[in-house]
Amino acid sequence: MQHLIRFLIALLIVPLLLTSVSAQTDPRSLINAMAVGNLKARAAQIEALAATGDAKAVPALQALSDGALYFRKSDKQVFIAQKSGKNFDLIDPLTAENIGSFPKGSVSKVKVNNSLRRLIRSVIGTLTLLSPDPQIRIAAAQTIFKTGDPESLEALDRALVQEKASNVRSAMELARASVILKSDSTDADKIAAITLIQKGDGREGLPLLNEFAAQSDGAVAAAANKAIGEIEKTIALLDIGQTVWYGISLGSVLLLAAIGLAVTFGVMGVINMAHGEMVMLGAYTTYVVQEIIRTGYPGLFDYSLALALPLAFLVSGSCGFVMERTIIRFLYGRPLETLLATWGVSLILQQTIRTIFGSTNKEVGNPTWMSGAYELGGLTLTANRLWIVVFALFVFAALFVVLKKTGFGLQMRAVTQNRKMASSMGIRTPWVDALTFALGSGIAGIAGVALSQIANVSPNLGQNYIIDSFMVVVFGGVGNLWGTLIGALTLGVANKFLEPFAGAVLAKILILVFIILFIQKRPRGLFALKGRAVEA
Amino acid sequence: MITSFLFKALDRRAIWVVSALIALAILVPASNLMLPFDSAFHVSNFTISLIGKYLTYALLALALDLVWGYCGILSLGHGAFFALGGYAMGMYLMRQIGSRGVYGDPILPDFMVFLNWKELPWFWLGFDQFWFAALMIVLVPGALAFVFGWFAFRSRVTGVYLSIITQAMTYALLLAFFRNEMGFGGNNGLTDFKDILGYDIQSDTTRAVLFAASALALAASFLICSGIVRSKFGKVLVAVRDAESRSRFIGYRVENVKLFVFVVSAMMAGIAGALYVPQVGIINPGEFAPANSIEVVIWTAVGGRGTLIGPIIGAVLVNAGKSVFTAAFPEFWLFALGALFVATTLFLPKGVVGSFSSAMTWLRLRTGKSDAPVAEPTVRAAE
Secondary structure: OOHHHHHHHHHHHHHHHHHHHOOOOHHHHHHOOOOOOOHHOOOOOOOHHHHOOHHHHHHHHHHHHHHOOOEEEEOOEEEEEEEOEEEEEEEEEOOOEEEEEEOHHHEEEOOOOOOHHHHHHHHHHHHHOOOOHHHHHHHHHHHHHOOOOOOHHHHHHHHHHHHHOHHHHHHHHHHHHHHHHHHOOOOHHHHOOOOOOOHHHHHHHHHHHHHHHHHOHHHHHHHHHHHHHHHHHHHHHHHHHHHHHHHHHHHHHHHHHHHHHHHHHHOOOOOOOOOOHHHHHHHHHHHHHHHHHHHHHHHHHHHHHHHHHHHHHHHHHHHHHHHHOOOOHHHOHHHHHHHEEEHHHHHHHHHHHHHHOOOEEEEOOOOHHHHHHHHHHOOOHHHHHHHHHHHHHHHHHHHHHHHHHHHHHHHHHHHOHHHHHHHHOOHHHHHOOOOHHHHHHHHHHHHHHHHHHOOOOOOOOOHHHHHHHHHHHHHHHOOOOOOOOOOOOHHHHHHHHHHHHHHHHHHHHHHHHHHHHHHOOOOOOOOOOOOHHHOO | OHHHHHHHOHHHHHHHHHHHHHHHHHHHHHHHHHOOEEEOOOOHHHHHHHHHHHHHHHHHHHHHHHHHHHOOOOOOOHHHHHHHHHHHHHHHHHHHHHHHHOOOOOOOHHHHHOOOOOOOOHHHOOOOOHHHHOOOOOOOHHHHHHHHHHHHHHHHOHOOOOOOOHHHHHHHHHHHHHOOOOOOHHHOOOOOOOOEEEEEEOOHHHHHHHHHHHHHHHHHHHHHHHHHOHHHHHHHHHHHHHHHOOOOOOOHOOHHEEEEHHHHHHHHHHHHHHHHHHOOEEEOHHHHHHHHHHHHHHHHHHOOOOHHHHHHHHHHHHHHHHHHHHHHHHHHHHHHHHHHHHHHHHOOOOOOHHHHHHHHHHHHHHHHHOOOOOOOOOOOOOO
């Protein structure tokens, strides 16, 4: 008897349980529900799944549309199936977890047809358009923008009503405009949509408008063509802007490499062929600092560059100081001999680094704040390049202040302009020389810290920059910081503008030839020092 | 006039050097070819190609010395003239391969077939003739030097500025020759040579003849340089080196003087390159590397600039040192070379030969045996 009662209770409860399950908004059970029922019932099941507004249901729906949704016969659980050999790998549609491999016979496909596929497509659009994550909403809008599927119009309108974030809204409006172009709306609507697309992301809209203009005629086509013209103009401007940015970025690298040289060459007339090696020492200092941080204090990694800067300045600066005291001071007045001796030093430094660290490239990491990119009115600025531009300008400004506003700078300028007179006025010119050389080398060192972020850190690092730096200094004019700044930026921008026409190597050759010719015209560079100091 | 030029060129020291070089040109190949292998005086094939290479280096250093030591033009781009001469020779040798290349094309060198080129570029025409190639070996470097010098000396680009733009020149050429589109074999350069003038380039006889040719070219160049520096023109050269403005004020056309000597020097460098290529069997853009040109400067400086024998000794010494060092302690060669740069400029500004002869002069004056000190051109800061 008891058994019978239990059985009756169970009979009563089971339908109750079933109804409560179907009324539930749990996506997993809604997906599992698709294991039963015919195609007509499936439409309702899909709608029910869409009603949850849960973007997690999207993979399952997508799989259903692709015919990759299967259910396990044993327990009617629905999975996404991937064929592997003769078996199927079953993947949980919500967690993307691989459940394991099952033989073909143990699973069965969830059936689908084309009208259901259409439904799924619009449902997916709606689901992702309503996703709580704004990134997903934007991505969904952008997908619709590209496909321009007229089915999504309704979903878009629904999403637009409740959308609050302005960037998502504008993406959705663009998507809506794209849908309107594909639909059979009125001409006025279409023209409004064209204007919207033109104002929005032009580069993305161009193929869309091109396609539309080819298909339509009359006022709409004219409007589309006009918009195409406008967009092309904007794109051309943006391209120029991007090239200028690349040029400035290259120019700032040149500036960093050359600015220390401008000090030693400009103030002392010393050709320091080991300048590139000072840059290399700075880069290796960064490497060592990062290695120590990595092994000892991983939390400090984001500050590694800040720590490396003063150290690199000290390492390269003291190296320069020693060089000046032991070699260069005996060679003043003999610039060509200085050139040879410093070349010798550069060979020794290169080989030293090679002996200690090996000749392979060293891995120097980017701190998190230096990776990624910024969007600025259609221009893409990568973070490390942006920081290097900022840093180069900062170094330039700092050096400028040192030269113009400090006593040491005053002495340095006095020695540059007239060594004998400065000496007569009581300036210890040898001391100024040594410190100037240390300063120039130190700046090369901190340039190395910056360059370690974008260049290969190898013993040859300096060699790659030395000729370019000389070109900058000679082009800009010796003994003039502004000349170096303008020289570096001009050469950088000119190089990048030549590259699309001539290719990277030929562009560089052209720049070199240009400088050779330029020196003929103005043997002392863009901003030449005038007066007697020049002949000394 | 030519006899007087030669007569002046052949002072006692020059006769010594030239006869030594001629003796070298005869004796070394003879010993290599005729003496049995086990003879104590037999020169091995390896040695002969090594010394042959040194001789072409010596010729290059001599060429540089003519402009740097005597005229004060520190060219950091002489490697470019050397390489251009080498490429001209390489092009001739490539055309000689004919249909024996990997792809068997009778006209196009392998790399052009590889790049899918249909016909020979215009600048390769004529290089199947030796006389044409020989002409180009001197004309191409000479023309480049003429154009470059014409602009540079006329606008009075001097001192370090000139050095830097010569370096820029060789760097630009390095980049250019690395490009496949240039039609000079790109990265790999020209290699895999078979014949020169119909003789197998690998054979012992050819090697010996090339060695003799290098020694004789060096001897001839030495004579020419010696003639130039001992002539009246040579005195003007030294005047330009030591006081450029003053020479100009006196009425000499300084730019013409410089241009002439620069072009002659570039041609010599071209010949050196042309002799170098068949002996090492390859020419690639690496020869244009600025570092190579600077190394030539140190050969000259070590030997003693402003003397003609100096660069020859320097080139052989440094390169022999390099061969020994790179074989025994490869790690330390760059240390040694770097130290050599520093030590030479600091302690031996006149080089081995200059220091030796000043020491001799000092000795002779001390012992009072000499009637007059030897008129050695004094080396000053070449500004």
